[in-house]
Amino acid sequence: GENVEQHPSTLSVQEGDSAVIKCTYSDSASNYFPWYKQELGKRPQLIIDIRSNVGEKKDQRIAVTLNKTAKHFSLHITETQPEDSAVYFCAASSDYKLSFGAGTTVTVRA
């Protein structure tokens, strides 16, 4: 089955700085890579996703890059704000079920 590894497990950044989270996957058949943000006690919320026919996607302060050859993808958050503090999960899918990384706890220091 698919194995997704996510790094780092915790990330502390100064407000206004950038945050980068990296994930690797094992199944070359995976073709869909979403990122979810989960605040304490709340549901995972989809923030951005990318498909394997695209190398990069951007939505305002959030961007995701995908390197199919190396089987890794990354989330970039620019100009971080206190409300960006949460746990972020990457995931990979080849058809229907998502395989998640273990999560990155992001803390934005004011």
Next chain:
Amino acid sequence: DTGVSQDPRHKITKRGQNVTFRCDPISEHNRLYWYRQTLGQGPEFLTYFQNEAQLEKSRLLSDRFSAERPKGSFSTLEIQRTEQGDSAMYLCASGQRPTDTQYFGPGTRLTVL
């Protein structure tokens, strides 16, 4: 609220009891998924439905677990003879073919004493 809903939000039970959770997906979505999330981990896939058909069950889903989606709308997840190791957040998600996008519900937090 047109998002995915789950009921109950919290359930405390004693070991050995049976529990049942309900998920109501986004109305036009034909795919429904169940995941389990333990503290400090990402969600783990349990099972999924395409309309009323259960198409895959994870090996995490022991014989004590059963899921149904009788009319292709809401789904139930039942755990029989609960064990302390079943304590977790049970998340439901829904999606619509042909996209892979999944939208999660708020989850049911199960505590087995």
